[in-house]
Amino acid sequence: EAGVTQFPSHSVIEKGQTVTLRCDPISGHDNLYWYRRVMGKEIKFLLHFVKESKQDESGMPNNRFLAERTGGTYSTLKVQPAELEDSGVYFCASSQDGGGNEQFFGPGTRLTVL
């Protein structure tokens, strides 16, 4: 069974540019989560999809971040325009059920904004 995959693994962009991160969850997992780790800080929750619906987006830092999950399969996270403080590692996770069950994580996308 394929795990959670994320693309790209690394992205280096300049301040003001746009970047789109992609996450492919494990097939059949309705729940998809995005997390972010800014350097030196803990991993923090960004948002949670159940199928194609946003269940909770309370962790999204501001309106420069837009997440989508059209069709309830893969998800994208777009940052537009990117700022220096957006640099970090973005993790995606998926689970079959919510409610405290195991979440399977992807390897992350390391975003550097110069």
Added chain:
Amino acid sequence: AQSVTQLDSHVSVSEGTPVLLRCNYSSSYSPSLFWYVQHPNKGLQLLLKYTSAATLVKGINGFEAEFKKSETSFHLTKPSAHMSDAAEYFCVVSDWVGSQGNLIFGKGTKLSVKP
């Protein structure tokens, strides 16, 4: 609010000696607690989880953790460290206040294993 505190940012042990990574949690509810590990350039992998069954939880690779409600602790242990255990370890609580168990992470503990 729920939270976890990992008491050590770095732990260094010699190969073959015991490992202790400390974690304290704060939760108004009966918590679900996890330990995840991240090896370099890899995704986060679940080591073990506690979900109100047995208080001593056994995980993969010889790790175990004991849930102690009186001490609000969930320390991770292993009797004998192996070089391959060198990684970053995260203590995690499931956020029942939010929807459907979003995870709240500690800051992580980097484990070094000396030959």
